[in-house]
Amino acid sequence: MxxxxxxxxxxxxxxxxxxxxxxxxxxxxxxxxxxxxxxxxxxxxxxxxxxxxxxxxxxxxxxxxxxxxxxxxxxxxxxxxxxxxxxxxxxxMIHCVKAWDKLMAYLKHKTTPTPFLLHAYSGGADMVPGLAKLGAYFSFDGHVTEDKRQKLRKAFLAVPKDRLLFETDCPPEDKECKEWFAEPSGIKTVVELGAKVLDMAPGELADIAWDNSRRFFGPFS
Ligand SMILES: [Zn+2]
Missing domain, CATH: 3.20.20.140 (Metal-dependent hydrolases)
Incomplete structure (x- = not known):
């Protein structure tokens, strides 16, 4: 992790x-x-x-x-x-909120960008192909199953499977966080929720995310 x-x-x-x-x-x-x-x-x-x-x-x-x-x-x-x-x-590991224009403009100048992951991806589904082309990995937390998060769910569904990663992250000021978001062991629940949205077996999705993380972190894992 x-x-x-x-x-x-x-x-x-x-x-x-x-x-x-x-x-x-x-x-x-x-x-x-x-x-x-x-x-x-x-x-x-x-x-x-x-x-x-x-x-x-x-x-x-x-x-x-x-x-x-x-x-x-x-x-x-x-x-x-x-x-x-x-x-x-x-x-x-990149945190980007309401600054996609700037991030895209910055990364577009790179011929081969250093591998990067967009943590708690909050951009639209329409931006996913462009970012994926630049080499992005996309990381999601347990909010993907919530009905009011349609934009997030669409983006999640648009991400190529070989670029998906999962995370637990819970800033204390985020009132919507469930307790397990802040706890590394909560990753199991996050993957189960993601699997529900993707209509996949949790174990299969966990294997994909594991392979993706090995590729992303490369010699580090
Ligand atoms: Zn962040």
Whole structure:
């Protein structure tokens, strides 16, 4: 499993979790909600954290819904981190909310983008083919079965099976999260819910997601 960080203060904790649990792929990065707290040598420290172990970049990204976070600063911090992921050949875990135009414009310039996953994918089904062509993997949580989330369900159904991944993630302020969203063991329930939507056997979907994660994380797993 991958364990993401959101800001420099998390990196040592994530690294130590991964040291004590070899099944964890540690991910180091600065989430767009925390770009305004960075101190001078953050990028150098990030490179050091990434070099310290077999690790992934993330969460990094762009979030226009976070109105109090300067978007130009988010873009700068995102592109610095993405460039580092490319340079170090590390897969990247991307958080993107209401900023698909910018993300697409950024990735389109890449001839071969570094492997990236869109965590808690919230874009439309219409964007899935374009993003998949750029090499995207799409990660979903347990919201896919909810009736009021038709846009999410359509997007989920549009994702090529070889690009599907699943996650548990529950920010404390998200009132819609069920308890198990925040717990790694909840992944079993997430996959079962996904399998229901796709009309597949949960075990079959779990195997597909496992193979996809091995491909995505490559030499890390
Ligand atoms: Zn996120």
């Amino acid at each position: 991958a364990c993401a960080s959101t800001e420099p203060g998390d990196w040592a904790k994530v690294a130590s979790l991964a040291q004590s649990h070899p099944e964890i792929v540690p991910c180091f990065g600065v989430h767009p909600w925390f770009v305004d707290r960075l101190q001078e040598h953050w990028l150098r420290d990030l490179e050091r954290a990434l070099r310290s172990s077999r690790s992934c970049m993330g969460e990094i990204g762009l979030d226009r819904a976070a109105k109090d976070k300067d978007f130009a600063l988010q873009e700068r911090v995102f592109s610095q981190q993405y460039a580092l992921a490319e340079q170090m050949a590390r897969p990247a």
